[in-house]
Amino acid sequence: MKKAGEKLSFTSLAVALASDYLSVYVINTVDDSYVEYNTDGTDKELIPVSEGDNFYEDTVKNVAIQVWPEDQEIFLRVFKKETVLEALKDGGSFTHTYRLNINGEPRYFFLKTIRAGEEYILVAVRDIDEEKRRELKATEEAVTYAQISGALASRYEALYFINVETNNFIRYSSSQDYSNLGVTVEGEDFFEEASNDIKQFIHPDDVDYLLKHIQKDYLIEELNDLGTVILAYRQLWDGEYQYMNMIVIRPKNDDKHIVMGVVNNNAQYIREEMLKKESRTFSDISMALAENYEVIFRINTKDYTYEAFSSDDKYETFQKSLGLDGSDFFRETKKIFEMVVLKDDLEMMKTALKKENFLSSIQKFGKLFFTYRMVMGGKSYYTSLFAVQSKEDPDYIVMAIANIDEAKRMELAYIKAMDIANHDALTSVKNKRAYVQTEVEMDEKIEKKEQSPFAVVVCDLNGLKHVNDVQGHQAGDEYIKGSCSIICNVFSHSPVFRIGGDEFAVILKDRDYENRYELVEQIGVEQESKRVNGMKPIAIGLSEFIPETDIRVQDVFERADSLMYEDKKKCKNEINNVG
Template identity: 35%
Template sequence: MNSELIYGRIADALLCDYSSVYYVNAITNEYVSYAMDPEFRSLKTSFEGENFFEQLKIDAARVVHEDDQPIFTEHLQKENLLEEMKNKTMKNIVYRLMIDGKPVYHSLRLIHGKSTDDQYFILGVTNVDKEVRMELEAERLSKERKIYNQIAQSLASYYDTIYYVDAENDSYMEFSSSTEYDELDIAKNGLKFFDESQRNTLRVIHPDDKDLVLSVLRKEYIISKLENKKSFSIKYRLFLGGTYKYSRLSVMWSSDRTHFIIGVENIDEQMKKDIASRELEKKSKTFSQILNSLAYRYDSIYYVDIGSGAYSLYSATGESGSLKIIKNGDDFFTDAPILIKKVVFEQDSETVAKTLEKVELLERLNNTDSFSLIYRQLINGSYSYVSLRVAWAEDKCHIIIGIANIDDQMKRENKYKSELISATEKAMNDELTGVKNKNAYQETERTLQDGIDSGNSQPFAVLICDLNDLKVINDNQGHKAGDEYIRSACRLICCIFAHSPVYRIGGDEFAVILRDNDYAHREELISELRRKVLENCSKENAPVLASGLAEYEADLHKKVSEVFELADSRMYANKKELKQLSHG
């Protein structure tokens, strides 16, 4: 077998593990970034820069999880790296990128290399970013080819052991970057890879994982699994160094689909992270297909040159959602205000026009990668709710403005809000009297308690009222008369305490929370209530109710319930007085 050809094929296959690779000149700090082209399984130049380590600080502050930023702003700075890498050439780092507001783990492999005429770092990043740059560059300089070879050789060391297996006759060769697996006494090459693997599995794999490994290490199974995907992997435990350690076995085709490439990696320290099994997921969609898929959510998309204002208007057409250019224009910022006056609802037009001013756009995009605005727009003769989303294009020289019709969604949300408000009001109101009920009182009590607990309480008082003789009326005149008696008592309370919320908290019991003006005149108001009650004592079917008032005092009361209980006790004292009067 041609070892160099085999090694190249292995390297090509391994490149699909990395979403991006950086080549950094450790002397000048100049760098070249390479991105993976999954369709062609090769590296291509993404961009170049003059000072890698300064740019690393800027990018880390923007996209790296806060806890992991010191890795990039301190540990991966040039002086620290050179010192740390004096006696080693490779370093693995796991960190988190913030994607859509969520942390996503990435693995960074750092390789420090030296040659006679230069010194460099190579950084390989494994990520789950589904959007892969598809731009191809025709020219490949000899320097780039040299860098490609260096990266390919370095990436092969990602696996501890690699088996290169002939898919036709099962012969194989082993390539190992470590002597750790030598103790397993597995042959370095042979003629029957699958037969030997089955025997070795019974000897060195954890009993609970044997069935899984035995089922996977069959040629028919591998061919079936790789029929529609580039690779797959499993996790299992291998007896190594006197103990079982977690390993990951990854299987993929060589680039010519004549050999299987099987890599074995020690992942014992990363057992719980389990990210690599998904990182080899098929990425067959081209950039344009991904773009069309995303664009299908929008009715219109503007692609605007932020410098000149020149723009193109796209629309997603057909079931596939493929993009079609509808219009080209010279100056978006001149044309937009004219269009806004024609199609945007009058009450929303000023906000939309202000949002789409160039200065306003740039100011907002300097603080965030994207933002949205909901407004009403004329569509097919009537106004509908639309969502406008503005974001930077990848080159930071253009902005993308997408407009989507969300009228049905907004109507559903508004209907839900209306029903929720109605249900909430119903749950908080007393059906018989129309005033608030016990649920509402408990909510108010919680709000008052929060004020007390935070030290921001305002003066308030609690009034408790209890109807006299309701049971007598119900028994002698019926519940209809009893209900009217309750309503008339409620009207009396509401009339006197006109600026305070009234709550029916029991069958014949009411509570009132006095604040502001009613609190300031509380003594006059309760005197008026009790005067009216005394008048009603001599009238037939007029409401007679006992009352008790208590003020919140910060130095005495820690709980609203304490004020309630004090008012309740004073109400019972008043009830006793009323009974004595009625029997006097």
């Protein structure tokens, strides 16, 4: 074992100092003796500053003095010799974040342990206080967005978040009444458990209808065709059956999940029924007017003549101003929509309301529903169009148009808030929370032998501490964003995650997986002109999923992480050799 006073070259411990660690302990695994080193001088030469006969016994003593009181128990529990050595098997590493008591104030530090040959391990300690506090601040902002999401969701009695690949689901309930029903809170198969709940809580006359529409394949087909699915039914509530609405949507840019909201619509339904009894017009039109539709069309499917109904005379005046007489629904409404529909949605509307498409959809599905935007007074409004074949007279179709702008914008705000909660505030790429969710989903596929080929890329930024110290943290943030931009541009078909202050992970599939080696080389080319103190800004490691041996994504990540540190060591050695 080396004794205090001897110098150990920077190169031999470069792997431990790869992220600008403050202290390094070299521990003999045979007798637990150790030497502590600090960096000294412009060449970052390592100077021994202390030594001891038993590293782990001395650590227990030092923890009581140096570690922040709230972190002492967990530090001693996780940083045991057997725990560390187990983690280092097969080229792994051990890491831990904790706080030291610096002048009576807590300060965050990061500890990383790796092997250095058969008889030694290296324990390196780095000050991460500033970056950790920025991370905590970003987390607080994400929590705020989650709270906003919860507020937007309060209009629903319950929200279901369903994975349509695994059928796993979670139910979030804002209503105590709904929770008291005893409906399953979470589970492994939504569609099976929903079927059981329907048979127990839904009105007998509505059971078959709801069972049909809640079948996964049928529901997904309706979502693909309509964008949003709305189901009306009666559910046992407070000892009596009440009218409910179920609204189903897909989250933005997420084909793996659907969100299902349940609304108690009983009071509104009762009001509508009262209006129906008083009305002398067709029941379909009465219902539509009760829903505050802007205008209702009743279309004759034999000769395509139509009537228009509205709660005031605005539409009738508009219709007369255009010289429309109700003689041809498809020709006349085309003229209307060309004047009032937002340009971006006009082609969709023309296609949907083309005679053969419109009638075919009604015949196939019994109804038609979609959302578009109208322009009124220079401002765009979200509008819904709902068409259904009249129950009272099959020769007629009733089509209603409603202003849903406020509700739609609330829905979009909720989806946006959910999306923000999974993204890093500085770089706008996905964050560690999103990475963990992705890892869990992929682990489930690995366990079921259903996971397609993939690779993990781990990237770590070189010289970030130097940039922060010399140019300031604003420049450091720009350095992080610039390096992230290189990673995103190269791996343009794969999700990029910021999983630490200066660490990124990329999961390569499909096209990027097939071209993985060329893309890694491209990373090197892209950063040549962006060297800091002669060093490339990004160290990178790549590892592929091995189905025969890997049981989780973490196995692939750890190999990529080790290769990244080898690349980081190579980068620093190149600088030393040049010097």
